[in-house]
Amino acid sequence: MDTFDAIKSRRSIKSFQNHEMSKDEINKLMEYAILSPTSYNIQNWRFVTITKQDLKDKLCVLSYGQRQVAEASLVIVLCADLKSWEKNPERYWKNIPEEPRNFLIKGIKQAYTGNSKLEHDQAIRSCGIAAQTIMLAAQSMGYDSCPMEGFDYGKVGEFIGLPPDHIVTMMVVVGKKAKEPAPRGGQLPLSELVFEDHF
């Protein structure tokens, strides 16, 4: 599917068909997800993929009963490792020569050491971009999706066994839509949103 078509046809779907996604399809989707950009290539996202019905049913309860969580073929809980930047950062640049690699690692350490706000902000940025990659890749694979923040973050974290230096950022559910969504809520005009050179 053409990228423009994927962007246009993506909608937040609230009702899904009973459909099983194959392991290969899920793998393919996640292979695309990890091509998303991250600052300094720290790849701070972590993805928990959930397909078992009993687990999706429990997550649905933790999502205040939003049915798309139980109905979707795949629930992805997007998380971030806040400390990925200091966990063997050499591996984020293993394909480049030593000199520029050392330069980048020095930059990473300078930027992140003692900067918990940056750790948190980058977690949200990275996962937001990855979520859009997932949704557009899903669209190209003939699937639909819904990004989600309407759930109990603490309880979902407990449910997935979130490690202490990680946070849950959002969820994306993926499946085959059961019915067409209502027309878009109403996009604002470019004139209200885009400013040439300055506000």
Ligand SMILES: Cc1cc2nc3c(=O)[nH]c(=O)nc-3n(C[C@H](O)[C@H](O)[C@H](O)COP(=O)(O)O)c2cc1C
């Ligand atoms: C970060 C984020 C969180 C969202 N959380 C939910 C959610 O919990 N439940 C839901 O039904 N839709 C959720 N949405 C979907 C939005 O309502 C939807 O994107 C918006 O109304 C625009 O519709 P569209 O995605 O179909 O263009 C979320 C969207 C974003 C970007």
